[in-house]
Amino acid sequence: MRISYSALNSYQICPLKYKFQYIDKIKTPKSKEAVFGTLIHSTLNFIHTPAILAPSMEQALDHFSKNWNGDVFADELEERAAFSQGVDIIRRYYNDNDISKINIVALESSFQIKLGDHVVNGIVDRIDRTEDGYEIIDYKTAKKMPSQEKVDNDVQLTIYLQAFLDRYPEERKNLDKLKVSLYFVKHGAKLTSTRTEEDLKNIENKFLEVIEKIGESEFEPVINPLCDWCDFQNNCPMWRHKFKEERKIDTKEVNEAIEEYIKAKDDAKHIRTKIAKLQNTVAEYMNQEGVERVFSENGIIARTLKKTYKYNENKLREILEPLDKWDAINKVNTTALKNVLATLDNSVKDQIEETKELDKESFAFNIKKQ
Ligand code: SF4
Incomplete structure (x- = not known):
């Protein structure tokens, strides 16, 4: 496959956007x-x-x-x-x-790099000769500046460095003197980083995975902060309905259902809060009076103490493992896993992500206020 860096980047942000832009080739005004x-x-x-x-x-x-x-x-x-x-x-x-x-070696220079059987191409804004090495610079006109950590892990800069090393392989021994920078021109600020051999190797594997996924035609929409600037909102199932002219005129019943659903969910939320408050007042009264049931003409409120127990995992394991029954009940605790993931390296995180399999599918309806 021959693919541009911006196409790969587009797929990583939102696979559906990639499909609209590079497969369906939908034309949009700039x-x-x-x-x-x-x-x-x-x-x-x-x-x-x-x-x-x-x-x-x-x-x-x-x-x-x-x-x-x-x-x-x-x-x-x-x-x-x-x-x-x-x-x-x-x-x-x-x-x-x-x-x-400024000692410039290349301006808007196009590159091609080989990743496995694939070729990725793109354009590097500027390469400077520095006192002891080189600096690869990409200009950004975005308002928001990323953290240094994000720049240290920025995929685009790593790809650009790989392209530079393909052109100047003798510079590989000076990796620590090869800077990669994002220049945020609206702020007049440059964020600079370097890369290690391991970073370069990881990026190759990561991109091969992305290219494989593109080959498998997985084009799910992914809502992201750049949706507001996406030229394909009119085509996207996540946004299309927002545009009144795209809505069918004969869906009065559906439109009413949408409005009523939002209102009912709102009411339900208020009722839940109200019930919790009332429950507190009644519970305080019960505590004060030492009663477990209170009476009114409309009914009786009774409270029962609910206890939940959890098994001691180590003791349970000691009993079940010798019986060969431990694996059958030992489910992954996703909350605990999330906490552990936060402490792991990106490469291990990626490996763990790959072990995910689809368990079941169901729809959840969430309401977002405009
Ligand atoms: S609007 Fe957002 S979710 Fe839809 S295609 Fe564009 S980037 Fe993807």
Whole structure:
């Protein structure tokens, strides 16, 4: 299989999004975020393109302004805000960097790496020569910055480093001097990390698994924080119904059922809270009076003490194991397993995840307030 890094990434975020974009090839207009991000990338590329004299800030702003596309914004106010944000990014970039001193080896350089029988391709924004090694940089126009831990485990950077090492295999011995960075241009902040041999090996296995899954055609929708920016909400079973024009007009009965269901669940929640409060008041009275039943014209409330017992696991095991019956009753405690998982390495976590098998399927209805 030949696949781009962005396609692989898309599958990892949401397999259904991947299907819409890369298999069904549904055409969607470019979002304003995508258009803005592309122009910022192109301006940074313009700034660093080798020339006798590096472009001045005014020339970079001129490039940005000449290539500006205001059509994607909802109104003038939104467009103006985005334009001035772009200007701020470029100004800050010039303030924070001495352009003429940056030693660039590659800009927007395309790569291909082999993973088993597959080829993954993509584009690296920038590779710099540093004092003692190299730095691979990916520009980000996102507002939110990730934690250092996330950058240390960022899959994209590891893939980019692998691509770099395919091109410069002699640099493998200097792995600790090869930096990988995400440059958040809106904040003017760069988060930097390095990778180990083990990281590189793990990423290969991980991606081979993802490619295999794509081959098995598993395209479940996965709701995630990027859904708000997904161009396929109109097609997605998780969101399609949100768009009034997509709803069938002859479903009055269903629409009423939806409204009533939400209201009934709301009422049930209030009643549960009310019952708990009333129960407390009655229980306090019973304690005070030393009675276990209270009477009214509508009925009798009686309370009974319920005790729940649990078996001592070690003692139980001692008895059942010699009888060869222990395995038959020993079910995995998922809560305990979750706590243990939090303490394990990612590779062990992945192995444990792989042991999961489908047990049974059922639907749960949850209500989320808009
Ligand atoms: S809207 Fe969310 S769940 Fe639906 S396809 Fe897009 S990313 Fe996936």
